[in-house]
């Protein structure tokens with residue numbers, strides 16, 4: 001089996017390359033821009049992969065609000081270019097979407113969002129990804145749409161840090177941290193995500209899947225677990241988010257769960273705290 005990984009220099013892309021090993025062909029942003037439909041089609045005709053894993057995204061959420069054109073060019077139309085070109089060569093496509101397709105209600109909702117729950121995005125990023133999901137499904141019957149959340153991986157993203165790394169560094173240098181309690185999510189280790197994506201492509205699964213580490217936490221709980229597992233003895237100060245003009249609204253509650261994984265015989269990802277502990281060990285940040 002051969003697998004083309006688009007966005008191969010990213011944090012998820014790096015773990016996908018590792019998990020697929022010799023089967024994977026990496027493509028960085030410099031090799032291919034998903035917004036260029038002609039180039040995407042030509043590249044897929046040349047490589048004829050069995051699967052295309054499209055991790056490319058414009059995901060700086062506040063910048064998406066200021067630049068919806070670019071957001072849709074990459075997250076929706078770019079996703080469609082890849083899905084259509086994959087269909088033309090008989091390849092399956094995996095599109096990575098986001099928990100930010102959800103948003104309206106807080107933790108009082110009482111249960112995480114499963115695949116059957118209708119999206120209600122609060123920001124341009126979420127709307128563009130939701131549009132991407134639909135364009136991908138329409139362009140290629142052999143599609144996997146994977147909604148995931150709060151990614152961190154050992155191949156640190158282009159931002160230069162992951163959330164847990166940032167928390168450890170700030171806690172060590174400033175001796176204090178202040179993190180919001182009013183946004184909850186299901187943080188996810190990209191190594192676990194990549195392994196589950198491989199299990200799905202190995203089974204030739206299709207459709208929409210929510211893939212996150214199990215459980216949920218607020219960003220404050222995520223930060224508190226991180227410093228505790230890193231052996232740093234500080235209390236993380238709770239705070240609440242303050243909406244700022246021209247910035248994207250964040251969902252108060254975007255925790256995900258999967259009702260579909262079990263139906264295709266793939267085990268759920270492990271609980272988020274275990275996955276975080278492993279990540280901190282791998283980065284040499286654990287106590």
Ligand SMILES: NC(=O)c1ccc[n+]([C@@H]2O[C@H](COP(=O)([O-])OP(=O)(O)OC[C@H]3O[C@@H](n4cnc5c(N)ncnc54)[C@H](OP(=O)(O)O)[C@@H]3O)[C@@H](O)[C@H]2O)c1
Pocket residue numbers: 006007008009010011012013028029030032033034035054055056057058059074078096097098099148149150151152157158
């Ligand atoms: N990070 C999260 O917390 C999170 C949460 C939910 C969903 N997701 C989704 O998960 C996927 C992977 O995220 P990630 O954290 O691994 O992102 P990442 O580290 O930023 O990697 C994204 C990759 O895509 C490339 N890229 C960007 N624009 C492109 C374009 N127009 N054409 C081709 N390649 C392009 C980037 O290259 P350059 O850096 O060189 O531009 C980078 O290699 C994305 O689809 C994202 O929307 C992420």
